[in-house]
Amino acid sequence: MSGGRGARATGRRVAVTGRRWAAKGRYRDRGQVTVEFLGMTPAILVTLVVLWQLVLVGYTFTLAGNAADEAARAGTAASPGARQGACQAAGTDTLSGAWGSGATVTCGTGGGMVTADVTVRVPILFPGTLSFPFDVTGHAGAVEEETD
Numbered sequence: 164m165s166g167g168r169g170a171r172a173t174g175r176r177v178a179v180t181g182r183r184w185a186a187k188g189r190y191r192d193r194g195q196v197t198v199e200f201l202g203m204t205p206a207i208l209v210t211l212v213v214l215w216q217l218v219l220v221g222y223t224f225t226l227a228g229n230a231a232d233e234a235a236r237a238g239t240a241a242s243p244g245a246r247q248g249a250c251q252a253a254g255t256d257t258l259s260g261a262w263g264s265g266a267t268v269t270c271g272t273g274g275g276m277v278t279a280d281v282t283v284r285v286p287i288l289f290p291g292t293l294s295f296p297f298d299v300t301g302h303a304g305a306v307e308e309e310t311d
Contacts, residue, residue: 212288220285220299223262227283227301230257230266234279235303238270246272254281261290278304 234254241249247270254268258281265284270277281301284294 216288219288219290223283223285223299224301226258226262227266227281227299228303229301230254230268230281230283231279231301231303233257234268234270234281235277235305238272238277238279239305239308246270246277250277250279254279258283259290261286264291265294272307275307276304277307278302
């Protein structure tokens with residue numbers, strides 16, 4: 164009898180590696196990777212949604228800070244009587260449609276400074292749809308420029 168490794172010559176396949184064969188010669192654990200992946204799919208999707216939402220929160224902070232910076236710069240460059248309007252217009256124009264629709268821009272002067280506060284709503288998953296019940300505020304200030 165030949166066959167090495169203790170295989171019997173019975174006409175059937177013998178698992179030399181220690182795996183068990185099904186009746187038609189297929190492994191019993193065939194498709195296991197697919198089942199495990201399908202089981203993990205909800206966890207993967209939830210993780211991606213949470214990461215996307217965190218990106219939106221961070222982007223909203225960035226937009227609010229940038230809008231406040233632009234508003235403060237525009238306020239310093241305007242004449243003293245037009246500072247308020249220029250500041251608010253620059254803060255609103257900087258924000259895109261989805262973030263700008265619910266944003267508020269507050270400008271003030273005092274002590275040789277022009278300050279701007281921009282409040283923006285944080286969207287849920289898609290900008291322009293629903294928003295969280297909390298706001299993100301960006302604050303900036305710049306020194307008043309002397310006008311002649």
